[in-house]
Amino acid sequence: MIRGESGAFAELYQKYRARLHQYALSLIRSQVEAEDVVHDVFVGLAKQASGGRMPRELSAYLYVSVRNRCVDRMRRKPELPLDDVDLDLIVAPPGDDERIELRRLLNHALLTLPAEQAEVVVLRTWHDLEFAVIAGMQGTSVNTALSRYQYGLSKLRKELGAHGR
Amino acid sequence: MDDDRIERLLKGYRLPDVARDLDQRVLREGAAIMARARDRATVEDVGRSLLQGLGFGYLAWLFDFVTTTDAEYRVEFI
Numbered sequence: 001m002i003r004g005e006s007g008a009f010a011e012l013y014q015k016y017r018a019r020l021h022q023y024a025l026s027l028i029r030s031q032v033e034a035e036d037v038v039h040d041v042f043v044g045l046a047k048q049a050s051g052g053r054m055p056r057e058l059s060a061y062l063y064v065s066v067r068n069r070c071v072d073r074m075r076r077k078p079e080l081p082l083d084d085v086d087l088d089l090i091v092a093p094p095g096d097d098e099r100i101e102l103r104r105l106l107n108h109a110l111l112t113l114p115a116e117q118a119e120v121v122v123l124r125t126w127h128d129l130e131f132a133v134i135a136g137m138q139g140t141s142v143n144t145a146l147s148r149y150q151y152g153l154s155k156l157r158k159e160l161g162a163h164g165r
Numbered sequence: 166m167d168d169d170r171i172e173r174l175l176k177g178y179r180l181p182d183v184a185r186d187l188d189q190r191v192l193r194e195g196a197a198i199m200a201r202a203r204d205r206a207t208v209e210d211v212g213r214s215l216l217q218g219l220g221f222g223y224l225a226w227l228f229d230f231v232t233t234t235d236a237e238y239r240v241e242f243i
Binding site for chain 1: 174180192194
């Protein structure tokens with residue numbers, strides 16, 4: 001992509017856009033801000049690549065860029081109460097009655113998890129990142145990342161159980 | 166419900182759709198940045214050829230030597 005291959009840029013964008021958008025949503029919990037973060041990350045990547053400085057670890061670069069920008073924005077804005085947050089982290093596949101029925105409940109449960117647990121659950125479940133990579137992003141140990149994942153799953157399970165599931 | 170069951174249940178969900186407006190914004194701006202880079206590279210090539218033709222090829226080599234940067238990129242955690 002170095003020095004002007006816009007087709008390669010579009011391919012990269014198509015490959016990562018949905019994942020990075022969901023990741024940003026899960027962190028910053030605002031549709032508008034998540035879109036701005038994804039936009040800024042890809043425009044930043046295009047500028048770097050056009051100057052001949054393509055990141056060596058592209059996936060890590062993109063995830064960390066999203067995280068850093070979200071953290072930066074969250075420092076500057078007050079946290080919204082959950083009732084004011086209306087966004088979807090997950091979408092049920094058409095025709096899957098069980099998932100369609102549970103989507104709202106699980107979505108709300110994901111949003112009520114502590115931020116660091118929700119982050120591990122999202123990155124592990126839908127992005128297939130290794131615990132070592134997630135731990136590196138969170139600046140913690142692999143064991144802590146694993147515990148956060150297990151606590152997160154446990155809370156989701158309890159939430160489903162509380163609703164007779 | 167055990168951990169395996171909830172993991173399978175969660176993995177069956179799709180990621181939310183990305184707004185078309187965001188796609189258009191990113192691709193348009195990315196393409197513009199790439200086009201500028203291509204133009205810059207073309208101008209550099211012409212300049213380099215001109216210097217070669219005039220017998221000052223060493224100046225182009227010297228310019229590249231001074232301005233080439235290491236492509237390595239460092240990821241910073243904040």
